[in-house]
Amino acid sequence: MNQHVMNATAIKELVEVYQAGSHHMVGDGFPVRNMIPGVGGDEQFSPFLLLDYMGPEHFPPTNRRLGVGEHPHRGFETVTIMYQGMVAHRDSTGSGGVIGPGDVQWMTAASGIVHEELHDKAFAARGGTLEGIQLWVNLPKAFKMSKPRYQTLVSDEVPTVDLGGGAGQLRVIAGEFRGQRGPAETFSPVHLYDLRLKAGHQTELTLPEGFNTSVFVLRGPVVINGSQTVKEAELALFGHTGERVVLEAKEHATLLVLSGEPIREPIARYGPFVMNTREELIQAAQDYQVGKMGHLS
Numbered sequence: 274m275n276q277h278v279m280n281a282t283a284i285k286e287l288v289e290v291y292q293a294g295s296h297h298m299v300g301d302g303f304p305v306r307n308m309i310p311g312v313g314g315d316e317q318f319s320p321f322l323l324l325d326y327m328g329p330e331h332f333p334p335t336n337r338r339l340g341v342g343e344h345p346h347r348g349f350e351t352v353t354i355m356y357q358g359m360v361a362h363r364d365s366t367g368s369g370g371v372i373g374p375g376d377v378q379w380m381t382a383a384s385g386i387v388h389e390e391l392h393d394k395a396f397a398a399r400g401g402t403l404e405g406i407q408l409w410v411n412l413p414k415a416f417k418m419s420k421p422r423y424q425t426l427v428s429d430e431v432p433t434v435d436l437g438g439g440a441g442q443l444r445v446i447a448g449e450f451r452g453q454r455g456p457a458e459t460f461s462p463v464h465l466y467d468l469r470l471k472a473g474h475q476t477e478l479t480l481p482e483g484f485n486t487s488v489f490v491l492r493g494p495v496v497i498n499g500s501q502t503v504k505e506a507e508l509a510l511f512g513h514t515g516e517r518v519v520l521e522a523k524e525h526a527t528l529l530v531l532s533g534e535p536i537r538e539p540i541a542r543y544g545p546f547v548m549n550t551r552e553e554l555i556q557a558a559q560d561y562q563v564g565k566m567g568h569l570s
């Protein structure tokens with residue numbers, strides 16, 4: 274066996290387990306635990322800029338429109354993954370819609386978009402539990418000023434791979450797993466999986482060397498690589514060397530697996546804008562103020 278093959282089959286070392294950096298409200302409708310970047314530097318998670326875990330939280334019936342009103346984004350993508358409840362979205366390109374459990378909204382803000390994110394009207398009227406994740410995925414410099422785009426990936430479009438042996442299922446949101454490709458089109462290589470592992474079972478994932486790889490536990494706990502226990506609402510970060518990650522569920526587990534090729538470019542961020550330089554941030558704020566990112570109709 275040569276050195277290359279040995280490396281390719283090596284275990285990816287778990288280097289750190291993070292808890293939420295902060296608990297806060299986004300607007301008046303989304304209580305979140307911030308995992309990225311609250312927990313560390315940008316470099317170790319790139320291209321993922323932010324991971325907010327919303328809820329799970331029960332909301333009593335209301336006719337109020339809870340959520341986040343009109344606001345801009347430029348220079349990256351927002352990805353909303355729903356587990357419970359329904360969120361309605363509307364943006365300045367005229368796109369919009371409602372996403373519920375299993376659905377994913379992949380919004381490429383790129384050169385600029387203005388949108389609102391609210392609890393769906395019917396969901397709010399019934400009341401219920403809201404649970405989801407919002408990820409911010411950076412764009413390479415070459416695509417930061419490209420045209421905004423909106424991909425709604427409804428639950429049925431996300432391929433489900435049976436893990437075999439009754440271990441559970443893995444839904445491929447982006448990238449590839451065991452020959453199945455996810456529907457999300459990305460600007461840099463990303464694997465994003467919604468993994469459901471049954472209690473007492475284990476599975477093994479193969480993820481590229483050199484990619485920034487982490488696993489967020491929504492339901493757990495899970496034992497990683499046979500030794501370290503990672504609990505609910507914790508994020509496990511892996512090293513770049515090796516390809517194999519072994520996950521064992523103690524209880525029925527729900528995990529989000531994130532693995533992406535790092536974008537090795539400078540990051541300048543301010544609020545809803547993520548660019549490469551301070552000058553570009555100032556330009557973004559000006560462009561928003563004069564209406565260049567559009568308005569909600």
Ligand code: MN
Nearest residue numbers: 346351388390
């Ligand atoms: Mn937003």
